[in-house]
Amino acid sequence: MTPLRSLIATALAAGLASAAAAQDAGDNIAVAYEEDGRYFTADDIPTYNVAEDGTVDWLTFSGFRRYHSECHVCHGPDGEGSTYAPALKKSALNMDYYDFYSVVVNGRENGNSVMPHFGDNRNVMCYLEDIYVYLKARGTDAVPRGRPAKKEAKSEAIQEDENDCMG
Amino acid sequence: MKKLPLLTSGIALCVATMASANDDLMTQMDNPKQWAIQTGDYANQRYSELDQINADNVGDLQVAWTFSTGVLRGHEGSPLVIGDTMYVHTPFPNIVYALDLANEGKIKWKYEPRQDPEVIPVMCCDTVNRGVAYADGKIFLHQADTKVVALNADTGAVEWEAVNGDPSVGETNTATVLPVKDKIIVGISGGEFGVQGHVTAYDMSTGEQVWRAYSVGPDDQLLFDPEKTTDLGKPVGADSSLNSWEGDQWKIGGGTTWGWYSADMEENLFYYGSGNPSTWNPAQRPGDNKWSMTIFARDIDTGVAKWVYQMTPHDEWDYDGVNEMILTDQEIDGEARKLLTHFDRNGLAYTMDRVSGELLVAEKFDPVVNWTTGVDMDPDSDTYGRPAVVAQYSTEQNGEDVNSTGICPAALGTKDQQPASYSPKTEMFYVPTNHVCMDYEPFRVSYTAGQPYVGATLAMYPAPDSHGGMGNFIAWDNINGEIKWSIPEKFSVWSGALATAGDVVFYGTLEGHLKAVHAETGEELYRFKTPSGIIGNVMTYESDGKQYVGILSGVGGWAGIGLAAGLTNPNDGLGAVGGYAALSDYTALGGQLTVFALPN
Numbered sequence: 183m184t185p186l187r188s189l190i191a192t193a194l195a196a197g198l199a200s201a202a203a204a205q206d207a208g209d210n211i212a213v214a215y216e217e218d219g220r221y222f223t224a225d226d227i228p229t230y231n232v233a234e235d236g237t238v239d240w241l242t243f244s245g246f247r248r249y250h251s252e253c254h255v256c257h258g259p260d261g262e263g264s265t266y267a268p269a270l271k272k273s274a275l276n277m278d279y280y281d282f283y284s285v286v287v288n289g290r291e292n293g294n295s296v297m298p299h300f301g302d303n304r305n306v307m308c309y310l311e312d313i314y315v316y317l318k319a320r321g322t323d324a325v326p327r328g329r330p331a332k333k334e335a336k337s338e339a340i341q342e343d344e345n346d347c348m349g
Numbered sequence: 350m351k352k353l354p355l356l357t358s359g360i361a362l363c364v365a366t367m368a369s370a371n372d373d374l375m376t377q378m379d380n381p382k383q384w385a386i387q388t389g390d391y392a393n394q395r396y397s398e399l400d401q402i403n404a405d406n407v408g409d410l411q412v413a414w415t416f417s418t419g420v421l422r423g424h425e426g427s428p429l430v431i432g433d434t435m436y437v438h439t440p441f442p443n444i445v446y447a448l449d450l451a452n453e454g455k456i457k458w459k460y461e462p463r464q465d466p467e468v469i470p471v472m473c474c475d476t477v478n479r480g481v482a483y484a485d486g487k488i489f490l491h492q493a494d495t496k497v498v499a500l501n502a503d504t505g506a507v508e509w510e511a512v513n514g515d516p517s518v519g520e521t522n523t524a525t526v527l528p529v530k531d532k533i534i535v536g537i538s539g540g541e542f543g544v545q546g547h548v549t550a551y552d553m554s555t556g557e558q559v560w561r562a563y564s565v566g567p568d569d570q571l572l573f574d575p576e577k578t579t580d581l582g583k584p585v586g587a588d589s590s591l592n593s594w595e596g597d598q599w600k601i602g603g604g605t606t607w608g609w610y611s612a613d614m615e616e617n618l619f620y621y622g623s624g625n626p627s628t629w630n631p632a633q634r635p636g637d638n639k640w641s642m643t644i645f646a647r648d649i650d651t652g653v654a655k656w657v658y659q660m661t662p663h664d665e666w667d668y669d670g671v672n673e674m675i676l677t678d679q680e681i682d683g684e685a686r687k688l689l690t691h692f693d694r695n696g697l698a699y700t701m702d703r704v705s706g707e708l709l710v711a712e713k714f715d716p717v718v719n720w721t722t723g724v725d726m727d728p729d730s731d732t733y734g735r736p737a738v739v740a741q742y743s744t745e746q747n748g749e750d751v752n753s754t755g756i757c758p759a760a761l762g763t764k765d766q767q768p769a770s771y772s773p774k775t776e777m778f779y780v781p782t783n784h785v786c787m788d789y790e791p792f793r794v795s796y797t798a799g800q801p802y803v804g805a806t807l808a809m810y811p812a813p814d815s816h817g818g819m820g821n822f823i824a825w826d827n828i829n830g831e832i833k834w835s836i837p838e839k840f841s842v843w844s845g846a847l848a849t850a851g852d853v854v855f856y857g858t859l860e861g862h863l864k865a866v867h868a869e870t871g872e873e874l875y876r877f878k879t880p881s882g883i884i885g886n887v888m889t890y891e892s893d894g895k896q897y898v899g900i901l902s903g904v905g906g907w908a909g910i911g912l913a914a915g916l917t918n919p920n921d922g923l924g925a926v927g928g929y930a931a932l933s934d935y936t937a938l939g940g941q942l943t944v945f946a947l948p949n
Contacts, residue, residue, distance in 0.1 A: 247790065250806040255474050255541070258914050259808070265423065265909030265938060266475045291466055294422075294441060298470030303800040327917045329752065329788070329808060348795060 210278070211322060219337030220311070227279045228311045230319035236332055238325060240340060243333035245316025246325075248309040252300075260327040261320040267295070274317035286310055308347035371530045374484040375614075377431060382891035384430045384899075387480045387525045388768065389847075389888075392676035393611040395770035396848045397889045401896035402947060403851030407865045407874045410945045413897060414454060418940035420444065423884050423905020425766070426480025426525060427845070428942060429488075430890040431502065436488055437942055440905070441469060441476035443492045447505060450892045458505035460490070460498075468494040468516040471542060471799060474907040477523050477884075479609075479766070484528035485553055491535055495522045497551060499533075509556035513537065513549055518798045520544050527610035527619060529649055532559060536606030540624040540669065543601030543802040546641075548621065550652060560652035564604030564623040564640050565590050571640070571654065572647070578654045579706055581734045585657065593637040593662075601796055602634070603627035604641040608671030609768055613687070616704055618646045618655060620676070620689060624669035629760075630791035630804030631745040637662040642670040644691060644699070646706060656706030661695050662735060665744040666720060666789060667760035667805075668695035673768045676703060679776060681828055690827040692769055692780050694762025697724065697736070700827045708734055712830030714764075714823065715782060717757040717812045744789050744805070752790040752806075759787035759809040761907055765843070768886060769825075772848040775868050777833055778825040779854045781842035784812045785819050785916070810916045819912065819930075822846075822856055822864075824871060834871040839930050843908040844900070845886025855898060857883025859908055860935040863900050863945070881939035882932065884908055895946055903940035904932065 213231050214224040219240055221231040231239040249261065249270075256267040263269030274282060286306065289299030300306040306313070319325040377385035381398040389395040402410065418424065422440035429436045433451040438444070442464055447457040469476055472493060482489040487508055488500040495514035498507060513535055514520030519542020527534040532550040540546065546564040551557065562572040568587060575587040594602060604623040612619040623645065626638035642661040647654050661668050675690045689703035696718030700710035711724035720743075721736040740746050742756045761783050769780040787809045794804035811819045820838035825831070844857030852868045859882040865875040882904025889898045915931030 247792065247806040250808065251792075251794070251803045252801055254807075254910075255801070255803070256470075256910065258910050259916070260914065262914030264911070264913040265905045265932075267910075269914075289470070294466065294469065294476075296466050296469040298800075300800065303797050305794045305797075305801070305803075348793075 211318065218339030219334060220340065221315070228315050230315040230324060232319065232324050238319070238330045238333050239315070240334045240336045241312040242316045242319050242325060243330050244309060245312035245314070246330055248305070249313050249316055252306050253313065261317045262327070270317050271320035274314060275321040279314065282314055283310065304348055308344060371484070374528055377483065383432070384427070384888040384890050385483055386429070386528070387426055387482065387886070388609050388611065388673065389770070391529070391612040391614065393609055393673045393768065394675060394677070394773075395768055395846060395886070396772055398850045399889055399891055399896045400849060400851035401891070402849070402853060402898065404853055404867050404874060406947055407851070407853050409947055410865070410875050410877070410898070411948055412877065413944045413946040415944065416448065416454060416942040418444070418903070418942065420903070420940045421938040422903065422940070423475045423477045423909055424901040424903030424940050425477040425884050425886070425906060427886040427888040427901060428899055429481060429483055431483050433892070434502070436481050436483070438478055438481050438490065439940060440478050440903070441472075441493045443478055443490060445481055445488060445490055445500065445505070460500055460505045462490070462492055462496070462498065464492055464494045465516070468521055471516055471519050472521045472523065472538070474910055475905045477906050479523060480525045482526045482528045482533070487553075489526050489528060489533055491522045491524065491526050493521055493523070495520055495537065497526065497533065497535055497556065499556060511551050511556040511558065518542070518544070519800075522607070524607045525609070527612065528553065529612050529619060532649065534610060534619060536608070536610070536621065538605050538607040540603040540605040540627055541801055541803055542799065543627045543796050544603065544605055545600055546603060546605035546623055548606050548647070548652070562647060562652040562654070564606065564643065565594070565599045565602040565626070565638070567591055572652045573654050579656045581658060581706065581708060590639045593639040595635045598634045601627060601802065602638060602641065604643070606671065608766055609673035611674045611676050612649065613676055613703060617649050618703070619649050620644065620646055620674035620703065622670035622672060622674065622691065624671050625664050625667045628794055628802050628804035629667050630749065630794060631663060631665045632749045632791060633793065633804065638664065642668065644670065644674060644689070644701070646703065658701065658706055658708065658734065660693050660697065660699065660736070663745065666695070666756060668693065668762055670694065672764060672766060675769060675771050675778065677771055677773070677827070679828065681709070688827065690771070690778060692764045692825075694758070694765065695721070695736070696758045696763035697721070698825060698827065698830065700830070710827065710830040714780065714825055714832065715758065715784060715821065717784065717786065717815060718763060719755070719757045744791050750790065750792050752788050754788045755786060755813070756789055757786040757812055758783060759785040760789070760807055761785060761809070761841070761911065765907065767843050767884070768845040770846040770848040770854065772854070772868055774850065774852070777868070778827055779846045779848055779856070780823050780825050781844055781846055781856055782821045782823055783819065783841040784815060784821050785809050785841060786812050809911060819916070822866070836866065836871050840912060840932060841908055843884040843906060847887035847889060847898070849889060855887040857885065857887065857900055859883065859904065859912065859932055861902055861904070863887070863943070877945070879943045880941050882909065882936040898945045899942060901940070901942055904936050904938060908932075
């Protein structure tokens with residue numbers, strides 16, 4: 183995700199939250215179109231794509247890697263949850279994209295259960311779409327536990343955005 | 350010393366302050382009726398002379414009483430018992446309870462610090478705390494937010510406070526403290542946040558900082574004497590750490606110090622290990638990354654290092670070197686030696702001369718360990734003391750963005766912090782272990798202060814081609830470097846062991862069992878399922894003529910995070926998914942102390 187898109191998404195988060203909450207699960211999952219190796223729903227929400235032979239889109243694979251670097255030390259392997267923090271594979275389905283985004287950026291506190299704010303962490307923010315679509319794929323069991331065996335190549339557009347974001 | 354020190358504890362305290370605070374603590378530790386320090390004693394043997402509960406009658410053990418801590422996170426460490434008072438701690442928010450053992454466990458006082466919840470998310474892997482320490486009439490608590498607090502042991506009143514680190518840059522605490530002589534020696538956590546690890550001594554009576562010694566950095570920060578500080582018998586020379594890093598990476602280079610500490614009062618030395626270099630991506634930190642992954646022997650008064658030994662130069666697997674150093678006096682080839690035995694995360698058990706730092710034994714304590722073929726034991730070799738790395742399992746040689754598969758052990762190590770015990774009667778070590786392997790893929794990460802700085806993706810699974818479980822509880826011979834017996838366990842054994850003069854060894858399991866086994870054979874003699882999984886350490890004490898065994902339940906910690914949902918092996922294909930045991934099928938959260946005794 184480019185810095186510009188991050189800004190737009192953050193700015194829109196509050197306004198769109200209620201409208202987006204009206205989405206049903208199908209709308210939030212089904213691929214409506216593809217753009218430079220990224221997949222989106224009809225509402226322009228990032229989503230995963232799994233081909234018939236099990237090949238996952240690049241972002242889903244990348245999300246697997248980033249999740250197991252940044253998130254799993256609290257949330258457990260494969261988005262399954264732990265004794266310490268909830269199962270994010272469910273959160274990615276139950277929360278709309280903009281709420282999900284907002285919690286990662288700003289953090290959240292519920293008594294002694296605290297989600298940190300990752301807004302200034304490039305290792306998370308540059309891959310937040312990746313992590314989100316991976317967790318949605320886990321939540322619907324479109325992708326099994328463990329490392330996806332087959333993946334699409336990383337598109338030039340995704341590579342350029344990554345380079346811009348990571349600096 | 351029998352009951353006298355207990356009856357006159359008030360007088361003893363006054364005398365102790367004037368003479369030596371340490372003499373008081375040594376007296377308390379020498380009394381087997383108490384559990385005066387988390388590690389059992391300065392040697393970290395976790396051995397008790399009590400033998401009322403023994404191999405013949407332990408099968409009759411019953412629950413005597415229980416206590417809920419009111420906290421749901423992972424409960425590591427154990428209570429202390431000093432006189433008629435038991436001190437029980439909790440994970441964040443780090444409550445301390447003083448329970449009156451002479452009055453059915455009535456709460457004498459409770460201390461609950463105010464801590465900013467912002468510290469919670471910068472604690473890697475649960476908000477555990479490994480317990481309080483006692484000395485000089487005070488209870489010492491090292492909070493999650495790195496505040497060190499001295500509480501009046503009789504009233505719970507705060508006597509002094511010191512701040513050891515800054516959680517906003519990822520510095521936190523999970524460890525207990527070492528009270529020794531007139532000092533409190535404390536470590537730091539935050540290896541996954543790019544912290545520059547250090548140990549620090551505070552004045553026991555005032556809380557003023559006395560010295561601080563870093564694990565990585567320039568010699569004056571390390572408290573190294575380039576001519577006198579030795580590495581396997583040779584002076585380390587100038588800039589021994591800086592020369593092993595590229596650029597300024599050492600400033601965020603890790604080497605944190607969150608394990609258990611031991612001390613040898615005759616040598617005036619204390620011992621501990623340093624953790625992983627950061628990041629987990631080895632390509633971002635060329636060099637040996639000294640002195641991460643290192644055993645340190647430092648002078649108690651000055652902090653200056655006498656000797657060091659780096660076990661895993663240029664770590665590629667997150668094999669922190671923080672596990673406890675167990676001090677024993679044993680004979681080797683008829684000669685009395687002062688030994689240090691250490692079971693490292695990297696799967697090797699080291700036996701060293703703790704005075705000189707000479708390496709005597711380095712052997713695998715789980716046969717599945719495969720990242721190394723072993724340590725070069727030839728003093729004349731250029732690679733003396735270094736482990737030979739197997740290229741197939743080298744995440745450095747395989748490179749960034751490459752998934753190295755089948756590495757044993759996993760990052761949590763063949764053993765993590767859960768402390769082993771040693772019985773002078775059997776001369777065996779009793780070691781809680783993990784039997785888990787991993788895939789490890791390092792990749793580039795950027796550093797942001799106070800944010801995770803990891804740089805690798807991991808997948809873990811039970812050791813292939815073995816018994817299918819994720820742990821073993823073993824007996825180890827540190828002279829010959831051999832496993833004497835091994836008990837397979839369904840889950841990693843994440844509980845500290847206790848050996849007693851009654852020829853019994855106790856440990857807990859992640860399902861929640863307290864188990865008692867025979868010290869000679871490992872034969873199971875007793876088990877009881879406590880309300881939650883056990884990651885605490887077994888302790889024992891005597892009260893009113895009766896021996897008790899206590900254990901904290903409360904699943905969590907790294908084990909609770911990694912194993913709650915069960916493990917899968919991606920290499921096994923779809924059919925095996927969910928095929929391994931999930932901890933969540935056996936236990937749930939809950940902090941409770943369970944105390945056992947024989948029937949009347």
